[in-house]
Amino acid sequence: MNHLPYGVFSTTGQAPRVGVRIGNHVLDLAAALGDEVFAAPSLNPFMALGPVAWRETRRRLQDHEWDADPIPLGQVTLHLPFEVADYVDFYCSLEHATNLGRMFRPDEEPLKPNWRHLPVGYHGRSGTIVVSGTPISRPNGQRGAGVFGPSVRLDIEAELGFVVGVPGSGAFEDHVFGVTLVNDWSARDIQAWEYVPLGPFLGKSFATSISPWVTPLAALSAARVDGRAQDPRPLDYLRRSGGPWGLDLELAVELNGEIVSRPPYREMYWTPDQMLAHLTVNGASLRTGDLFASGTVSGAENGRQGSLIELSWNGAEPVKLANGDTRTFLEDGDTVTISASAPGTDGNRISLGEVTGTILPARSIT
């Protein structure tokens, strides 16, 4: 009862509705708490109620002020937990940005001059965000001048996503409802050809997978740590959050059942309160359901990067699997699962809801 992540589930013949996970069961919240806000097919109406309602719901659940039989997970179908408004993807790992700079722009300084001054980010495609378990078709696209076909450098990006509950703009805790794991699938060949000068587009927009479970911020209070030292000192608007909002989550990336990386979230350079402050400093408003993700979580140590392009160093050093297989990028049929754990509020670790996906062959272009 120290985690209590929220999701949307259905049972045979019943419409999707909000549930909370308790171990290997789901509690139907509309039934258990008698509140119609949970009868919606997404978390959005509940998230829009704001922090007081979030706290009160969590308290009622923890104090067992409810009456219903939790349903075994095996009997439910899980759905996209919220309706995604705008999706922003940041680029907050110093190591990831440095590694990709080296590979994409070998003749330049790996970090652009702006990188240490602001959390670099861009908008992604909301309409292709899918729930964990959705198969991912290998994208077709241009991989160079006159070169067209299925991506041959299909990659993952292990990320943490932050889900906005309350519209407007203001302090982190007043707006952000919780976190979810994100796999920002990336076709590196399409991306490398298209991304100048306006950024990634089709190399990312075919699919982004998220966990079916959103972990409320309250469940992460024991995971909060100081952010990493930042030099130069960020501008005032990036230092006002009442943090700390560094998060001591350990991610794990499984490829066909074998863990190939353990990205450490606490090593991220920019913290999520800074992402939010930056995202809104120009006056841009928030909407319920906005999702902003951290960018690939990559640690400094080898084997702790959140993408295959880093783990295989641009394909030069294939990742060796225990069964003798090797991988540079993803092959058809591969399954990637990202999980994460964090210190819980009662001393036990909590395991965030994982995000998984299997690669299907490219669709034929007719």
Next chain:
Amino acid sequence: MNHLPYGVFSTTGQAPRVGVRIGNHVLDLAAALGDEVFAAPSLNPFMALGPVAWRETRRRLQDHEWDADPIPLGQVTLHLPFEVADYVDFYCSLEHATNLGRMFRPDEEPLKPNWRHLPVGYHGRSGTIVVSGTPISRPNGQRGAGVFGPSVRLDIEAELGFVVGVPGSGAFEDHVFGVTLVNDWSARDIQAWEYVPLGPFLGKSFATSISPWVTPLAALSAARVDGRAQDPRPLDYLRRSGGPWGLDLELAVELNGEIVSRPPYREMYWTPDQMLAHLTVNGASLRTGDLFASGTVSGAENGRQGSLIELSWNGAEPVKLANGDTRTFLEDGDTVTISASAPGTDGNRISLGEVTGTILPARSIT
């Protein structure tokens, strides 16, 4: 009756609903046609019905198979005409891309190697798309290392936007409902500092204005022209539309009541069917309400560019106004109005619904 653009309007005490513009009047379509799909506060339900319903509605309107009194425009409030799903902004003018390349990257070839091979584009922020007439606050932001404050290079981008009606992916006419004028406000100083390597973000995301009226494709049939010659020849997937979808629209940009530019849409390099084919070739699906815009419409002739940064050549050659004022970028209180006309189906020209906005001083950062 050769135009019949659609919008969403309200009168005192009545909820917003769909109307069609007839001269200086609005026809309440739910009342006139007796169809509840028009009682919605957005065009989305009607747009989702698809081309057969669009044609039939247009025919009934043109054949005067309706009974209601059109309401004078002066008695209605106009609203955002559709609920925006994903917003993509392209970069389809050869002249604009060349001009901006020269200014942003003076030491390089102005066009990146990919530009003639694909319509370059990126995702923008849907949640800050506002209807014409909404005041635009000058954005705050980082303009360089350690430099923060209101943008001092606030600009416009005169664009044409294409509104998706039918989800899925397929032929242009089966999915695109119509067009609307777009002003993609741009803070050039914020953009220049932030945009590497992931593209424009806060320099654009504070606001994008669109016309309250969506012109159906059918009204533009006489405006269709061959697209511009393309060299190299585009890949097959970019040449399959059953076009032509070049469009002979003439835009006009008014600054404080004076026309300062007349961007010619027919000079655009990439056509909207190519934008759509590219957007979806990786498998990305469409949703009702997706908006994709052309990017700034700039002609080859001087004085026919769709942005101030081009008209003033990066501030070096201020635009002179008739009243003696000059402008490089926008000042507080300035009003910009973008309009457009096109050959109509009956030989008379049609005037697209204009998009206007006035600049307010920057909000103070507290």
